[in-house]
Amino acid sequence: MKLNILAFAAHPDDIELACAGTLAKHSEMGENIGVIDLTQGEMGTRGTPEQRLDEAAASADILGLRVRENLGFNDAFFKNDLAHQTEIVKKIRQYQPNIILANAISDRHPDHGRASELISESVFLAGLKKFETIDDNGKVQEAYRPNKVYHYIQSLPIKPDFVVDVSGQWQKKMNSIKAFDSQFYKPDSEEPETYISSPRFMKMIEARAMEFGQIIGVDYAEGFTVERYLGVKDLNGLI
Numbered sequence: 001m002k003l004n005i006l007a008f009a010a011h012p013d014d015i016e017l018a019c020a021g022t023l024a025k026h027s028e029m030g031e032n033i034g035v036i037d038l039t040q041g042e043m044g045t046r047g048t049p050e051q052r053l054d055e056a057a058a059s060a061d062i063l064g065l066r067v068r069e070n071l072g073f074n075d076a077f078f079k080n081d082l083a084h085q086t087e088i089v090k091k092i093r094q095y096q097p098n099i100i101l102a103n104a105i106s107d108r109h110p111d112h113g114r115a116s117e118l119i120s121e122s123v124f125l126a127g128l129k130k131f132e133t134i135d136d137n138g139k140v141q142e143a144y145r146p147n148k149v150y151h152y153i154q155s156l157p158i159k160p161d162f163v164v165d166v167s168g169q170w171q172k173k174m175n176s177i178k179a180f181d182s183q184f185y186k187p188d189s190e191e192p193e194t195y196i197s198s199p200r201f202m203k204m205i206e207a208r209a210m211e212f213g214q215i216i217g218v219d220y221a222e223g224f225t226v227e228r229y230l231g232v233k234d235l236n237g238l239i
């Protein structure tokens with residue numbers, strides 16, 4: 001299956017916090033949307049890897065994703081090296097997405113910035129004919145490089161290059177975050193409190209989206225940065 005958008009994420013729940021509204025919106029438009037999580041988030045304080053996989057699947061249903069996979073890289077220790085690049089190149093060539101979304105270029109969690117670089121470099125490599133990869137059926141894959149790579153803004157405030165109106169998808173986004181029952185605010189949880197499990201964190205997510213939305217005159221928006229100048233067909237394409 002060819003995907004319209006393929007979003008990569010260092011951890012299950014990154015895309016929910018950062019760009020779930022945008023993914024839900026494109027899914028509602030009838031596009032094929034996929035998410036590939038690089039790790040199972042096994043170094044996270046709360047929950048287990050098995051729980052996180054179940055939660056990721058539940059969220060995928062809410063967002064209408066056609067594909068959600070997990071590459072099983074080592075949480076906190078995966079590297080931007082040939083072995084990891086090869087796994088990502090294989091997925092890019094398999095799904096041939098028009099648009100790739102990647103983690104924030106730098107963030108509070110060091111995995112996010114490293115994943116951002118790993119994904120960007122893999123996108124470049126995926127277009128090199130002489131970088132050979134073999135698919136699961138033993139067939140040599142064709143080179144493929146999408147030219148649209150956008151980085152979603154997650155924990156630290158980064159000035160966006162563009163924002164997407166997700167007012168109509170806000171409830172879906174919140175439901176997809178709540179699907180990660182083990183990670184976020186739950187008053188009766190006996191697990192230790194973390195940076196992301198306090199009610200303050202959820203308020204920050206909403207406040208950030210409201211701030212991005214306010215700037216373009218809508219209720220909620222999600223922010224992205226680009227790797228090269230954005231072009232529009234004409235000025236009417238801008239809101």
Ligand SMILES: [Zn+2]
Nearest residue numbers: 010011014109
């Ligand atoms: Zn993360």
